[in-house]
Amino acid sequence: MARVRRVGKRWWVGAVGLLGLCVAAEVQPAYSQQSVAVRAGLVKGPLPAEDPTAAAWATASVSEFPMSPQVHWPVRITDVTAKSVKVRGLHDGTNVAILLEYSDPSEDPDDAAALEFMVGDTKAHFAHGQPMAQVEGGPVNIWYWKNKDGKGSDLGAKGFGTLKPHGHQDVKAKGVYQGGVWKVVFSRPLSTEHVAEDTQFKPGEFGSIAFAVWDGKKTESGQPKEKGSEKAISSWWYFRADAPPDYSPYMYALLAVGLALGFEMALVRRLKKGS
Amino acid sequence: MGGVLIRPIILTVCIYLFLKFIVPILPHSAPLPSSLIFLYLMLVMSGSVLFATLSGESKDAFFQPILRFLTGESGGALSSARYLVLALFPLLVGWQTYGSTASSDAPPGENRTIHPAPPGEYTGLSNPVPKTPENIMYGKGLYASRCAPCHGNFDGKGFAAAGFTPPPANFKDPTTIAMLQESYLFWRIKKGGVGLPVEGMPWKTAMPRWELEMSDEDIWKVIMGEYDGAGQKPRTWDESE
Incomplete structure (x- = not known):
């Protein structure tokens, strides 16, 4: 009888242990942001806003996003050079810098890259904020860099054919080509006074971001392989500038x-x- | 006496294992969300407590082992388990508190209506193009040049599909075109991503607005080619209705 009771107790302990394992199985691994969001960490030192090769970038978490040819608009392309982009972000509480990195077999004057953001709280279609049939949607803010220009441009659009530079130019950009890889860093103050045209970054809050890349290699026709709406694109992903540490x-x-x-x-x- | 307590514990564990690992592999089933599993387990445990406390005798048989365990009267290996439980409980409470107060690293969720209702003028249209082998072949040709880069071999895995989220529709999947009428496909192909209504958020679809590049007749032929290539049939009104 005593033996039976001991066995019963072992069962009891075993059952509790099994329940513990079940609870442990329910604990999900930490949510990975690598494929859905760019997270810009807060740095205390100088922001590598104009140096795509700065050592500080190694401390930033990297996210990789697949790219597709732009097919939405009739002037399209079906095969693009950039198959994916690696993206890192850093901010210092005042300015934000975003590093775009992608493979390109050749350095060409017409090589270009861009970031796209929604403006304000109004949702926008990722294709240049193209108005929808039943919903107008909002504008988009585009940060554009072209190799031969050697600088960043601050653009806005609300539908195809409406892309134009803003009257103010807050965006800086610099590209470095090394070993078949473009590294392009874009930077801008987290917030600007042009709230109707510029995306505003509020640390701790998620916003939307999309990417575009053009391979400017000249074809036999003398035209760049990718230009205008013939480009590699992504649809919307998320971006967040980290908030200061909260220990509460x-x-x-x-x-x-x-x-x-x-x-x-x-x-x-x-x-x-x-x- | 301990058996009164062991049985509900074993029952709860077995139910958990069934819900977590067996249900997902049943035909036409899917993994259950954790919240639903938790709800079921709460129901099982509540039922067990109710059952065990129906009479004063069974109530004592149920609670006595718990009381003895908590007061350390059980002795033996259970004494070590008691310290473990007493140490883990506050830590678990602390962990839950941290989890509910710390800011989330997860992006906001998105509600997406996969098949939003089409505008009235695109409801119930029938394909005006005769379903001949020639028209089906013509539609498949158009599909190969216009749709296949993204939708692939009717499986949504075209070479240009990688960057799009949500991914291009897999027409071989029985939950896509097989459950839709041809008129619905006509609307989606003709108006594309920008034709989606408000509930069709988050407006990430790259589907072109093919009315700019194809005639209505060609779109109907593409639809025929699509169904034929994917081995699916369009949903139709019941003839008896």
């Missing part, structure tokens, strides 16, 4: 541990007294 959740957790421990001790004491 640790404080709340510590308080909760203390309360739970107190409750537990009081309960056991009461039970012992009762028994």
